[in-house]
Amino acid sequence: MTTIPYKTYLTEDEIPRRYYNFRADMPQQHAPFLHPGTLQPLQAQDLYPIFCEELCNIEMDTTTRYIDIPEAVLDYYRTFRPSPLIRAYHLEKALDTPAKIYYKFEGNNTSGSHKLNAAALMAYYAKAQGLKSLTTETGAGQWGTALAMACAYYGLDLTVYMVKVSFEQKPFRKAVIETYGGKIIASPSGTTEVGRKILAENPDTGGSLGCAISEAIEASMGDDNCRYALGSVLNQVLVAQSVIGLESKAAMEKLGEYPDIVIGCAGGGSNLGGLISAFLQDKLTGKANPRFIAVEPASCPSLTRGVYAYDFCDTGRITPLAKMYTLGSGFIPSPNHAGGLRYHGMAPSLSRLYHDGYMEAIAVEQNKAFNAAVTFAKHEQILPAPESAHAIYSAIEEALKCKESGEAKTILFGLSGTGYFDMNAYMAHLSGTMTDHAPSDEELRQGFATLPQVE
């Protein structure tokens, strides 16, 4: 028997009762969101037609350090949280590393990922505001599933615009969303103006996250009892996801541990931003100095190869502009890219942190990520999501560096979800038909050419 257990669960009473809004401790805020027509900075009220009011207020709030989690959301969290902090004893042994590896496992709920943390808050505020329905988009499907579950829980209707290529490749994701009562539409679709326009230009397109966002927003606009919900990128999402980091830190404190390195996969930034939150507070306030590593796919490398600039959050260019690391809203990852992490930009607040040197980033080819996933699955016995596999890759890399140097560093990474609905990708990897593709300089140039002229 080891002194530190495999799994550390907080009690339900120890679930954080307040979110942590790390912007309150940031020395520099991200540049303001701009109105897509006037290019003027937005106020919270300007976003009320799009999102629930309370979420708009959180979106713009750079001063409230702690935000109370509504009681009804806490009650919902108790059905699937706290999530376990797991010591990767078996992986450590297989790697023969002196490093201590921990992971925060967010996949033990039916949505299969951390996305449910934010979905719970968004559905709650929609219900509290008296709305009848929400719209959203989904790519790989975790977010759509999570919001469908939360809407079923609070009694709201939901329409999900699912990126067409995923819609066709993942009928089972669709089935889960429908089991929870969600309505699902392949995007681009004929149900919106922006969808029809994109289809007219490119009838054979498999769609993109940016395009599905445009459609979901448009679909919500006509109905005063409906709003739109987004599962990543935004500050409101990162605030909700701070429960991951707060729980991680509390659990590590119980064990007398503190991470030297915190590693998260990075698409729009929801898991990464949530995971690092509580440790970021220590870093921003000088209490500790852990390294943060964002791991993105080589096929969609917004941090490592993007530019820091104002850009649209969607392909249809109907959203506000955000200053962020971006590949251009017209950038679409190579069709051979499996799994999520395919958004063209990165959360504005995380982009600012990266720009200011608080965070590192690496990009990983997908076959390397899947190799890490299979190793992890065999030793730790959990089949990871392709997204999470990126973080696993980096954690293994850092653990092997420790083996080299003899240092017993403490590594924490985010196991954001499970891969049970991603078996097509695993099959491609196992059969050797999965290919890697990093965009060429020319492909990047084409993406950057879609950036708006703002500055």
Place this chain on the structure above:
Amino acid sequence: MTTIPYKTYLTEDEIPRRYYNFRADMPQQHAPFLHPGTLQPLQAQDLYPIFCEELCNIEMDTTTRYIDIPEAVLDYYRTFRPSPLIRAYHLEKALDTPAKIYYKFEGNNTSGSHKLNAAALMAYYAKAQGLKSLTTETGAGQWGTALAMACAYYGLDLTVYMVKVSFEQKPFRKAVIETYGGKIIASPSGTTEVGRKILAENPDTGGSLGCAISEAIEASMGDDNCRYALGSVLNQVLVAQSVIGLESKAAMEKLGEYPDIVIGCAGGGSNLGGLISAFLQDKLTGKANPRFIAVEPASCPSLTRGVYAYDFCDTGRITPLAKMYTLGSGFIPSPNHAGGLRYHGMAPSLSRLYHDGYMEAIAVEQNKAFNAAVTFAKHEQILPAPESAHAIYSAIEEALKCKESGEAKTILFGLSGTGYFDMNAYMAHLSGTMTDHAPSDEELRQGFATLPQVE
């Protein structure tokens, strides 16, 4: 905040260190296994060519009340156990029942079910005996996945004979098994004599569990470094699964609770037998008198419509004979039957308990089970396995009886697994194309006609 939490986890130190072998407390044992050729009662040694020796010893052991869990198995259990005991507050509220509903959730591991409890023990004993490989069969896929995970963990090769109809309908189950290094063959196959014989007689057959068992056993027989492993029916399985009931009872004791009714789905009996184990001890020793309800599918009703007789455990008639409730080894459930629980017989020890009046049984049509599953998913936020849905149906029924009578009974049911790999069945149910089929008296007669003449 409620006084009883949603989820009660034991600590890793509180994982049972001993299995409970309920046969030690049974007043009447099941009739002995018989040799398929001589019809003479078998000794443990007679089974050594089929199963690992330690498992054969457990199989025949009717006197050792508690059996130590090997340290290496405990260490493995710590990666996925203890499993949570969950109070179904949201379901109770939706049903408006005074009943208290608890469920023991065994699905939070990558195999998606309780099957991993027995797989861990079997793979461990194979390794300890110096074997190189195991063979097994799988129907719905949970057992094959579980054994593949355990074999990956202990470093053993595995060949899985998967019922052909499942093999074709569930490519993702196959992919998970292959990710863990398992080799998978659609059954009936040309790789065994019994498979070739069945194919010659019926080239278009979708296969059956009984047939896959025959193939897996035959495939293991030629190789002295290989044995066969079975995931249900046997005493060795029920002993391993006793961790479910032991943990359930320990968790309920912490909460000051005790079940009036314990409900489990019933195919071969592995989840049911495990779940009731610790409470059965109380019943057998007169300490308490909870009701036990076995819930089987109407399309494969071995307890409610079968006969109590000696039968083969497989279709190829190469296994020992067991006295059990059975529909005849030639019985094959209607092709419209989704999910597991499709074995023709019931665990001999559970059959004996049922015969002696310690247990009740009901049979449920699958659309009723799926209705219960969807209700449960929306309120409790976990998407159940079709197998588990049968137990949910009965738990809801009992809770509604409490609403009628005003009694605040305590109900415990087994949520044996998740339905993430069963979305075809959910889609059929949601779209209204799922049909119900209980065998006609004539179909039952055809199954009974395949029973051997023993008594």
